[in-house]
Amino acid sequence: MPELQGLLALSNELLKDVLDCIEADPDRTVNIDRRAYLSVESFRLPSLLEPSRAQDIGNFRLVCRRFAEIGVPYQFAKIATRFSRHGLERLDKICSHSHLAKHTRKFSYLVPYFYVDGREQIEQLLESESRYCSNLDPNLFRKKADDQRRILHSKEDARILKKAMAAFVSLQHVQILRLQDEADRMLLDLMEESEMPRAAMLDLKWTPACIHATSTIAQALLHTRSPFSRFSGPMMNSQSALVIKDRIPQTVPLLASRLTCLELHFDDSEALNERMMAASQLFKTVFLAAINLQAVHVGFPSRSPLDLRLEEIFHWVQWERLRAFGIQAWRLDADEIVQLARRHRTTLRGLRLRDVQLREGSMWKDVLAMLRNEMEQLDWVSLRRVDYSKHFDELWANSMEIVDGSLGGSESDDEDDYPAHFSVPGSEDDGQEDFDIDSEDEPSLADTDHGPDANEIALSPNTTASLPFCTCSRSSNPASADELGDNGMFVYYQQRKMWEQWVIGRCPEHSST
Numbered sequence: 001m002p003e004l005q006g007l008l009a010l011s012n013e014l015l016k017d018v019l020d021c022i023e024a025d026p027d028r029t030v031n032i033d034r035r036a037y038l039s040v041e042s043f044r045l046p047s048l049l050e051p052s053r054a055q056d057i058g059n060f061r062l063v064c065r066r067f068a069e070i071g072v073p074y075q076f077a078k079i080a081t082r083f084s085r086h087g088l089e090r091l092d093k094i095c096s097h098s099h100l101a102k103h104t105r106k107f108s109y110l111v112p113y114f115y116v117d118g119r120e121q122i123e124q125l126l127e128s129e130s131r132y133c134s135n136l137d138p139n140l141f142r143k144k145a146d147d148q149r150r151i152l153h154s155k156e157d158a159r160i161l162k163k164a165m166a167a168f169v170s171l172q173h174v175q176i177l178r179l180q181d182e183a184d185r186m187l188l189d190l191m192e193e194s195e196m197p198r199a200a201m202l203d204l205k206w207t208p209a210c211i212h213a214t215s216t217i218a219q220a221l222l223h224t225r226s227p228f229s230r231f232s233g234p235m236m237n238s239q240s241a242l243v244i245k246d247r248i249p250q251t252v253p254l255l256a257s258r259l260t261c262l263e264l265h266f267d268d269s270e271a272l273n274e275r276m277m278a279a280s281q282l283f284k285t286v287f288l289a290a291i292n293l294q295a296v297h298v299g300f301p302s303r304s305p306l307d308l309r310l311e312e313i314f315h316w317v318q319w320e321r322l323r324a325f326g327i328q329a330w331r332l333d334a335d336e337i338v339q340l341a342r343r344h345r346t347t348l349r350g351l352r353l354r355d356v357q358l359r360e361g362s363m364w365k366d367v368l369a370m371l372r373n374e375m376e377q378l379d380w381v382s383l384r385r386v387d388y389s390k391h392f393d394e395l396w397a398n399s400m401e402i403v404d405g406s407l408g409g410s411e412s413d414d415e416d417d418y419p420a421h422f423s424v425p426g427s428e429d430d431g432q433e434d435f436d437i438d439s440e441d442e443p444s445l446a447d448t449d450h451g452p453d454a455n456e457i458a459l460s461p462n463t464t465a466s467l468p469f470c471t472c473s474r475s476s477n478p479a480s481a482d483e484l485g486d487n488g489m490f491v492y493y494q495q496r497k498m499w500e501q502w503v504i505g506r507c508p509e510h511s512s513t
Helices: 002-008 012-020 037-043 051-061 065-076 085-095 119-128 138-154 156-167 182-193 207-224 238-247 251-256 272-278 280-289 334-343 364-374 389-397 493-503
Strands: 078-082 106-112 114-117 173-179 203-205 230-236 261-266 295-299 324-332 350-358 380-382
Touching: 012 065, 051 065, 078 085, 085 138, 085 156, 106 207, 114 138, 114 207, 138 156, 138 182, 156 207, 173 207, 182 203, 203 207, 207 230, 207 238, 207 251, 230 238, 238 272, 238 280, 251 280, 272 280, 295 350, 324 334, 334 350, 334 364, 350 364, 350 389, 364 493, 380 493
Parallel strands: 078 106, 106 173, 173 230, 230 261, 261 295, 295 324, 324 350, 350 380
Antiparallel strands: 114 203
């Protein structure tokens, strides 16, 4: 066939360009010190191929051996596996073929809520309460609960994870995500919103699921001497840190020593200060051992800022190679931020201070002046929704709620936010998760710091250049931190956007970047 002969004559580079139109080049990643790294590479949910696109790559690989080899990285560079019988069986098959597994560089573990109590009564519960849940199939929940029980009892997940981590010889990045399919979401909503007399019989919990997933992944990585160097947990449970501290203390330093990037976001607010204080020594162990860290982020729910001193978590550690540092939702004094930034003033290129609330007696202008005057390499800074603690509390008292995981448009940030859950259409084994991630490149002057999109957990700031504040030599305003308009009481949207540009010495009105 002439058409096929012409296709076979194309160079490998041109064939890869064709595949790039179906799926992004697996070799193209965002550098760790760029604004978009945490969103695109770490906190973004795995984007599974649509069935038609996956079939296109599959058909491409069936043409001949050469095409099969070219197409392998596009299918297996990123592997997403669900904690389910079907998901683990698929992972087992992939890692049984070394010519496929050797291309895997990122592994995402999708873990559902665990059915802690009432697993045996699921079918009876839903049938007896059919007037509340006519759209829910009792057999589906019974099957999922039975699968979980069998996996946990047989420890099949631990076995397959160890096999996979050994087979993934090029592994760089491990990610643990919470999976909530449509059926679980409907059941949880029903239990929260309706008055099901027997709803207490059924207990779906993320805490034991997070603990189990984190423990088994850690043991698999240690057992196989995996080459991974990046770990992301955008939906961690604070109690899991305490369990890890008690169950696998010897594992932590060994794994931490391999890390170049660590991103943790704790999405539960119950007893947060007490749990984080109890885990303080664990953080110290991790950060002291992680001597190769280049990027670190530790965040908490925007509605519940952590009320501990920064060094209760970071313990005055200085990383010689640190290039990007981020925290989210914290009540701090200005000097705490200044001291940590100053320790890394010669290496830090990106700084994220999202949802940081300054305590009484502190001023943002003192932080901003230090960042502008002393940070030698700083390329970008994110101050999204920074404020003063007293004003933040007043907003809450007036019911100006910031809902964690809300979805919708973003401000001017070029960001990909993860939602609190993402839905899987149809049955558990359908091919693609259905979730919304917003990414806007166009600047916006809308004040979204306290609107319906206020708490998108976006980690890729992109300070807009079209703001009505000139900070360059063409204007004398503002010439110093004292002229930034910081009143010590509250921070409004356009103001902190101007601050972001002022810190890095760029004029938001005249700069082209």
